Amino acid sequence: MPVDIEHQLAVFKRGADELLVESELAAKLKRGKPLRIKEGFDPTRPDLHLGHTVQFNKLRQLQDLGHHIVFLIGDFTGLIGDPTGRNVTRPPLSREEIEANAKTYTDQVFLILDRAKTEVAFNSKWLLPLGSDGMIRLAARYTVARMLERDDFGKRYESGQPIAIHEFLYPLAQGYDSVALEADVELGGTDQKFNLLVGRELQRHYGQEPQCILTLPLLEGLDGVNKMSKSLDNYVGITEPANDMFGKLMSISDPLMWRYYELLSFRPQGDVAKLKRECTEGRNPRDAKVLLAQEIVTRFHSPAAAEHALAEFEARFRGGALPENMPEVTLQTAGRGIPIAQLAKQAGIVESTSEALRLIAQRGLKVDGDVVADKGLVIPAGRTVVVQSGKRKFARVVIR
């Protein structure tokens, strides 16, 4: 295999969950023409966090290899809303609302993708003209039994949970997008695998070479366990201030840092491997964390902002007083969060809550480098914080 194709395949596969089918992708790459790489996005959720960027990062990497990226906005379903009428929070969107959402969306996405080299498409362009008759013809291309093979459908059917029939039409509509776009590759989350495979099959029906599919994992949030999400408050928003972004990234555990390197960093894989080796051999992992945090802050702000955030961070921890091997404690609060004095006691950095309260009165207790002034402070579940008593006692605390 030519070196270039081997390199390209490595870029495709970095951090990916699954690539189907590698030999087909190699054959497509061998032709030497830019591939048409598609990914579809829901236009109703324009406020993005790093979890969403796993997909965009991969698209950017493939764009940098010279491929043609189609950023597909699934506005067709947005125009329909929730057709069961049960979900009042999903009303049909107007054309104007969709375009406004799409703009908010792409404005954020183009912090990662190269705007000049990205085709933005809307699937209502071909799905609306399909008509009711075209929708029936499309539905004729797939069987009920195959659709029930989709894991979640199968489970719901077995357990007697209702599946409305239109839910069978959405994967077909998404698959038809691949036909309309003549996609060579489609990207998606691991939860999208079935739908991406439908696209492969429909392309075959329509006489096209089937697309390859590449699934990427869902990113864990700052707690290292649950997937990153707003509702769990374990996220880094891509429009957050540089200092907050930096501080949150410095709070993650070492294993999670390497995971983030894989899924969020554009640093060459060889460099990351070297860094990891150095840390195994004794280098402070904090150095690697700083490099990661700076890379990400630079991406969404600027190199200067990243430098400034580092300086601020170090100042807060009094010139790098953050120890190399901090004890890590997970506190179960059943989602309720925990008052700061109890947190300090359970993290083992004070003997009692009364000692904690005394420390707070003396301005001697810090959370993420900030002095705690409020005795009643409650740290919410989902957060990971560095708590510090005096100058030497630290703990990283994950609150569940």
Add this chain to the structure above:
Amino acid sequence: MPVDIEHQLAVFKRGADELLVESELAAKLKRGKPLRIKEGFDPTRPDLHLGHTVQFNKLRQLQDLGHHIVFLIGDFTGLIGDPTGRNVTRPPLSREEIEANAKTYTDQVFLILDRAKTEVAFNSKWLLPLGSDGMIRLAARYTVARMLERDDFGKRYESGQPIAIHEFLYPLAQGYDSVALEADVELGGTDQKFNLLVGRELQRHYGQEPQCILTLPLLEGLDGVNKMSKSLDNYVGITEPANDMFGKLMSISDPLMWRYYELLSFRPQGDVAKLKRECTEGRNPRDAKVLLAQEIVTRFHSPAAAEHALAEFEARFRGGALPENMPEVTLQTAGRGIPIAQLAKQAGIVESTSEALRLIAQRGLKVDGDVVADKGLVIPAGRTVVVQSGKRKFARVVIR
């Protein structure tokens, strides 16, 4: 209950398989306004036989009660053809072809229905404007599990026979017809019950009073066993010459005759009951058969044609030589049919095939009153014939 409504309910129910829900229908009738009664027909099969007329007869009876009949031509599916592409005999039809078919269809149907009082509708009028988005909204109204409750879907799913997803959309489209037409009652064959119930449910979703449904049985063919169909050659076409129609109806068994009275005759139910009683008490059932055959020939031709057909028929059987109690024999030919000489032997009217061949040479063997001239004559499976040797030996032979 007012006498009129009781009478109307009796007319609805005559020969019907099922009426759902009788109390709802009574309530609709009590309002005293003409009901909107819908039945849908496939425009691809314009050559009708008596089996098809069971439905039209009922519509005519209801029309005569003063109700509004909507003769719905399901052209939407005709425009699509077979979307799986597997059935080359069902190509999509053009608008012109559909209208030509519809005209051939209604020209035949208006031999039974009153053209002036019948609304002819085409469902593409509302199903095409529904659009791909409307089709999705419609599909959201029904669940996969409920659809798999349809007997044939359930069996096919259980046995691993494929069900294409568009097959789930057709019952919904048909149900939507009832919404668009605001139907009070829908008629159909027994095989349509599920689809008619979908219509009830969709009307509820769309805020309409649900339609009542009336299913009518499938008519047995001349063999009295299989449903009437062209492919089994056990049918009476409604455009057949009067004499053929008359002769075929005279060949049926007595039990089948009473079945035909129920499903094909417009004679008042009291009259039919009286006739049946008379036959039980000794009257020749042949008289009743003549009345039925004449009624039907009159419907599709004229009273004069019916008289003439009777005279011809009697002449063929030499002035009523057809005996009252003819032996009836069923011959199993596995669908291959049977040569005339073997038929005569197996029917017991000759001793051997050689006697049969000799009789044919002497012009002494008749089938349905006609002299058999061809020794090689094969009577096809599905036919019922009266075979006669000389002047006294007769048998009615059903060939399978």
